[in-house]
Structures are given as structure tokens and as C-alpha cells.
Amino acid sequence: MKQMNKQEYLTAIREKIKAMPAEDIERFTDYYSEMIDDRIEDGLSEDDAVADMVSPDDAVEQILSEMPLAKIVKEKIKPKHELKAWEVILIILGSPVWIPLLITAAVLLLTLWIVAFTLLVSFYVVVLSFVVAGICGIVSVIPLFIAHCPYAAFLMLGAALIGTGIAILFIVSVKPVTVGIFKVCKASVNGIKRMFVKEK
Known part of the structure; x- marks a missing residue:
């Protein structure tokens, strides 16, 4: 991160979230200001305290993760002045364009989440199926030995062990895939x- 003082750091954050509601901008900048002050009270210089902070970009990412999307959108589309009659007419006449675009964006986002959730569920189902297949394969070896079918028993045991090995590999990757x-x-x-909090 480029060396900056406290004021420059807070200004960099403020510039990146300037489309947010004013009270939220103040709340977040006050929060990061207090964090810097705490480090200064612990004995760091102002420059070192700022250098110890996350970068302004990372700070904005944290802020965005805490802010509800609906609140950001509402602030962005809220008129900055009282609408004149001709502006209202333009908005109404343009509604056949902007309403479908808004609906399309919402549907695309919802579809992305549904696809991600479906992929996650499918992954869990595949893992579970390999686990069940491995266990069932190992259990089914016993009746084959009892029925004096050693070749079939060893074949089943090999398949079961392969299935169990694949299941173990999948189980190990469950957490990274879920987190990803x-x-x-x-x-x-x-x-x-981020699109909504860009510069006005």
C-alpha cells in the first residue's frame, strides 16, 4: 500500500464509497479513524498506524460486504432533487426500457445463485454416492466369500476400495469447494x- 497519512487514508476510502448514504460514509470513516487512533495510542506513529491498516480497497470490500444491497440501490436511485413534471414523464416513457433491464439483471443474479447452489448440492450428492457405494461394496464382499465366489469377491473389494478412495478425495475437497x-x-x-457506489 502506498504510504499515506491518516487523512489521505480516510479520504481514499470516502472517495470510493461516495455514492453511499452520507450517514454510512461518516459511520465507516469514523470506524477506520478510530482504528488508526487506537494504533497511535498503542505507541505507533501516524504513518506506521496507517501502514498497519488494510488497504483502502480492502477496507471498501469489507464495507460493501456489510452494506445491504437494497440500501445501496435505494440510495443510488433516490432523486437528488424534487422531480419536475417533464422528468416524471421521461421516467414513465422510459419504463418499457429500464424495467425489463432491471428485471433481467435481477433474474441473471438469481440464476447465478441458483446455479451455484445446484452445483454445490450436486457435489455433495456425488460425494455421498461414492461413500455409500464404497461402504455397500465392502459389505457385499462378505456374502460373496460365503457363497464361495472368491473372484467376484476380490473384484467387488477392488471396486469398493477404488470407490472409497475417490470418496476420500472428494471429502477432502468438500470444504474448499464450498468456500469457493x-x-x-x-x-x-x-x-x-461496487457498480452502485462508483463515482456519481
């Missing part, structure tokens, strides 16, 4: 929020 999918969903929401 949730990160993608979170990033998509933050990306939309």
Missing part, C-alpha cells in the same frame, strides 16, 4: 454493490 462457491457468490454481490 460462497466466495464467488459473495464476489458477485460485492461487484454489483
Whole structure:
């Protein structure tokens, strides 16, 4: 992060969230200001205290993750002055264009989340199926030995062990896959929020 003082750091954050409601801008900048002050009270210089903070971009990411999307959108579309009659007419006449676009954006976002959730559920189903297949394969070896079918028993045991090995590999990757999918969903929401908090 480029070396900056407290005021420059807070200004960098403020500039990146300037489309947010004024009270939220103040709340977040006050929060980061207090964090810097706490570090200064612990004995750091102002420059070192700022250097110890996350970058302004990372701070904005944290802010976006805490802000509800609906609140950001509401603030963005809220008129900055009382609408004149001709502006209202333009909005009404343009509604056949902007309403379908808004609905399309919402449907695309919803579809992304549904696809991500479906992929996650499918992954869990595949893992569970390999686990069940491995257990059932190992259990079915016993009746085959009792029925004096050693070749079939060894074949079943080999298949069961392969299935169990694949299941173990899948189980190990369950957490990274789950975290990855949730990160993608979170990033998509933050990306939309970022579009709304860009400079006016």
C-alpha cells in the first residue's frame, strides 16, 4: 500500500464509497479513524498506524460486504432533487426500457445463485454416492466369500476400495469447494454493490 497519512487514508476510502448514504460514509470513516487512533495510542506513529491498516480497497470490500444491497440501490436511485413534471414523464416513457433491464439483471443474479447452489448440492450428492457405494461394496464382499465366489469377491473389494478412495478425495475437497462457491457468490454481490457506489 502506498504510504499515506491518516487523512489521505480516510479520504481514499470516502472517495470510493461516495455514492453511499452520507450517514454510512461518516459511520465507516469514523470506524477506520478510530482504528488508526487506537494504533497511535498503542505507541505507533501516524504513518506506521496507517501502514498497519488494510488497504483502502480492502477496507471498501469489507464495507460493501456489510452494506445491504437494497440500501445501496435505494440510495443510488433516490432523486437528488424534487422531480419536475417533464422528468416524471421521461421516467414513465422510459419504463418499457429500464424495467425489463432491471428485471433481467435481477433474474441473471438469481440464476447465478441458483446455479451455484445446484452445483454445490450436486457435489455433495456425488460425494455421498461414492461413500455409500464404497461402504455397500465392502459389505457385499462378505456374502460373496460365503457363497464361495472368491473372484467376484476380490473384484467387488477392488471396486469398493477404488470407490472409497475417490470418496476420500472428494471429502477432502468438500470444504474448499464450498468456500469457493460462497466466495464467488459473495464476489458477485460485492461487484454489483461496487457498480452502485462508483463515482456519481
